[in-house]
Amino acid sequence: MNEMIEKILDHRSVRSFKDKLLSKEQIHEIVKSAQAASTSSFIQAYTIIGVTDPEKKAALAELAGPQKYVAENGHFFVFCADLHRLELIGEMENVEFTESIESTEKFMVALIDAALAAQNAALAAESMGLGICYIGGIRNNLDGVKQILNIPERVIPLFGMAVGYPDSLNDKKPRLPLENVYHENGYAEKEALISQLEDYNRTISEYYKERTNGVRNDTWTRQMAGMIKQKSRMYMKDFVERQKLNKR
Amino acid sequence: MNEMIEKILDHRSVRSFKDKLLSKEQIHEIVKSAQAASTSSFIQAYTIIGVTDPEKKAALAELAGPQKYVAENGHFFVFCADLHRLELIGEMENVEFTESIESTEKFMVALIDAALAAQNAALAAESMGLGICYIGGIRNNLDGVKQILNIPERVIPLFGMAVGYPDSLNDKKPRLPLENVYHENGYAEKEALISQLEDYNRTISEYYKERTNGVRNDTWTRQMAGMIKQKSRMYMKDFVERQKLNKR
Numbered sequence: 001m002n003e004m005i006e007k008i009l010d011h012r013s014v015r016s017f018k019d020k021l022l023s024k025e026q027i028h029e030i031v032k033s034a035q036a037a038s039t040s041s042f043i044q045a046y047t048i049i050g051v052t053d054p055e056k057k058a059a060l061a062e063l064a065g066p067q068k069y070v071a072e073n074g075h076f077f078v079f080c081a082d083l084h085r086l087e088l089i090g091e092m093e094n095v096e097f098t099e100s101i102e103s104t105e106k107f108m109v110a111l112i113d114a115a116l117a118a119q120n121a122a123l124a125a126e127s128m129g130l131g132i133c134y135i136g137g138i139r140n141n142l143d144g145v146k147q148i149l150n151i152p153e154r155v156i157p158l159f160g161m162a163v164g165y166p167d168s169l170n171d172k173k174p175r176l177p178l179e180n181v182y183h184e185n186g187y188a189e190k191e192a193l194i195s196q197l198e199d200y201n202r203t204i205s206e207y208y209k210e211r212t213n214g215v216r217n218d219t220w221t222r223q224m225a226g227m228i229k230q231k232s233r234m235y236m237k238d239f240v241e242r243q244k245l246n247k248r
Numbered sequence: 249m250n251e252m253i254e255k256i257l258d259h260r261s262v263r264s265f266k267d268k269l270l271s272k273e274q275i276h277e278i279v280k281s282a283q284a285a286s287t288s289s290f291i292q293a294y295t296i297i298g299v300t301d302p303e304k305k306a307a308l309a310e311l312a313g314p315q316k317y318v319a320e321n322g323h324f325f326v327f328c329a330d331l332h333r334l335e336l337i338g339e340m341e342n343v344e345f346t347e348s349i350e351s352t353e354k355f356m357v358a359l360i361d362a363a364l365a366a367q368n369a370a371l372a373a374e375s376m377g378l379g380i381c382y383i384g385g386i387r388n389n390l391d392g393v394k395q396i397l398n399i400p401e402r403v404i405p406l407f408g409m410a411v412g413y414p415d416s417l418n419d420k421k422p423r424l425p426l427e428n429v430y431h432e433n434g435y436a437e438k439e440a441l442i443s444q445l446e447d448y449n450r451t452i453s454e455y456y457k458e459r460t461n462g463v464r465n466d467t468w469t470r471q472m473a474g475m476i477k478q479k480s481r482m483y484m485k486d487f488v489e490r491q492k493l494n495k496r
Contacts, residue, residue, distance in 0.1 A: 001277065004252055004375035008281045008368055029249065031430045033256045035423040037367060038382045041475055042468075044424050050432045084435075085428075086476055088442060093473035100476045104485035104494065105387065108359060112406060115363030119285060120256055122364075123371060127252035134286045139353065150434035158360060175283040176292050180333075182279045184298045186398035187332075194336060220290075225341035227289055228334055228348045237352035237496060246352065246494070248485060 007127060012172045014131025015069045017164030022075040026128060030077075030163070033124035034117035045106075046114035047082040048121075049149050049157075050075060056148050060160065063144045064137030074130065074164025078138065078145070079118045081110035083245060084154040099248060101154060107246040114158055125163045135160030142239050153244045171211065174203050176220075197221055255375060260420045262379025263317045265412030270323040274376060278325075278411070281372035282365035293354075294362035295330040296369075297397050297405075298323060304396050308408065311392045312385030322378065322412025326386065326393070327366045329358035331493060332402040347496060349402060355494040362406055373411045383408030390487050401492045419459065422451050424468075445469055 001009075022030075031048060039045070051057050054071070060078075061070035070076060083101045090097030100106060122132045138145050138160045145157045175181075179188075180196040201219035208216040240246045249257075270278075279296060287293070299305050302319070308326075309318035318324060331349045338345030348354060370380045386393050386408045393405045423429075427436075428444040449467035456464040488494045 002375050004255060005277055005281055005372050007252060008372055009284045011284050011286070013286060027430075028426065029253055031426055033253055035426070035429060036257045036259050038259070038261060038370065038380075040382070040384045042421060043472065043475070044429065046429070047435070048430045049435065050430060053433045056433055085441070085445075086472060088438065088445065089469045089472045090476055092442065092445065092469050095473045095477050097476045099482070100479050103479070103482055104488055105481035108387075108406070108484065109384070111356060111359045112363045115360045116367045116370075119364045119367035120371075122286065123368075124253050124256055127250050132286075134288070136288045136357070139356075148434075152435055155435065158356070173290065178276065178279055178283070181283060181292065181294070182275075182296045182298060185301045185304055186396075187295070187297065187400055187403065190336065193333070194340065197333075197336065197340065221337045221340050224291065224334060224337045225343045227291070228338055228345045229343050231348045231351070233353035234347070234351055234496070236356065237494070240352055246485070248482070 008123065010172070011126065012170045013133040014164070014166045014169065015133050016167040017069060017073045017131065017162070018167050020074055020165050022130070022163060027075055030121045030124050034121040037116040037120045039113050039116070040109045043086070043109060043113065045082055045086070045110035046117050047080045047155065048117070049078040049080065051078060051149070059148050060138060060145065063141040064135055064160065067135065067137055069133060069162050070135055070137070070160060073162040077121065077161040077163065078149060078157050079114050079159055079161065080151065081107070081114045081156045081158055082154070083110050084152050087154050102244055102247040104246050107240070111158065118159070118161060121161065130163050131166035131169070133162045135162060139233055139236070156240060156243055156245060174207055176200055256371065258420070259374065260418045261381040262412070262414045262417065263381050264415040265317060265321045265379065265410070266415050268322055268413050270378070270411060275323055278369045278372050282369040285364040285368045287361050287364070288357045291334070291357060291361065293330055293334070293358035294365050295328045295403065296365070297326040297328065299326060299397070307396050308386060308393065311389040312383055312408065315383065315385055317381060317410050318383055318385070318408060321410040325369065325409040325411065326397060326405050327362050327407055327409065328399065329355070329362045329404045329406055330402070331358050332400045335402050350492055350495040352494050355488070359406065366407070366409060370409065378411050379414035379417070381410045383410060387481055387484070404488060404491055404493060422455055424448055
């Protein structure tokens, strides 16, 4: 196993950072790394917004949880799926773009492009000895994020990424069994999948017990079931359509 | 700049591979690397299908283009956004899941999870000296992919990834100017963005001219305008909804 793979496998989220800002050079290396990711048909359909203004960081931290590490970190990035740039191009080149930009296909392209870029950014930051945490919590209130960051139509803020010098490291949580996530030549049978999930429940249950001296008694499927019940962020379809994406 | 960032910045797609298959160990290291990526609320909402059956590879290569490197490579992965696993959990734990699973929010979570995992896989493969190419072309005909790979409801194949020993290397294409992709504290003004795109057009125009001894005369915005006009894959919204995702 090479050093890069060791680094990739050693990933854990960091939610507590030292009081030290990233340098401009660090930020640029992270963004350049993001830009080096593959992009669908060279479309580069994302925008990254760095947030340094303490009031804006505090406002984002509040709506995301509150989660204080959204405000207290070395730098805070917001990754956006961006088809606004294509709209500008439609105007510059005088071509009709509405149907194409508003398609579910292009929405997917932009989400995937943004996520590939973000994961490059995450690994670049980690390779510098920094820690990162993805912040899905900004999707609690995207109308709020839109206002704080002056987000135009055809752009969806997807997640934040808090980056900084780690103050403490989380444990690595055991992932699903490889065979539950990786199948060959076709999707696996239901019975096999359920039996793997039962195995995984035992692994996760052990993991929580060990970490909490027996206090936390939980399984993965129970945890996920609790999450499914919540019906979180059901406003999203409406928000995305108001941003004029994923409409047709 | 450290070695990992140098590797990230040196990425280029590879579309021609030597006739040598990946070992099982290599495939497992790549999948384990994918699994180490961050995942929204620990949901791990993706499945990766490795395709080794020559007939299935040929069928996928045909519908994706045809693109012969989908059939001729060291290994072919298909990355899927997967909420079928959550549906199984809903049944196992006896909780109502329909509204939650069918939300645009959960669709986005699954797309992002799958893409983060894929980019880890890409970098892991590249760190082993392998080349990769993302294959968005499988989205030309997802009903076909569904049939070939036996994909259940609540699962969307997003893209393929051809991996293998590089036979030839593509050039690195210059990316958008950093300031066009990275803004601070709010989305940038239209005038600045358009002026950056005009600069970038000059860069890309030079790049194509140099590579083709002056034959190719193209700009980025013209290339993108040509793409927007095409209205490609307009069946996607219907397909995704038939798979019972992104509905509410």
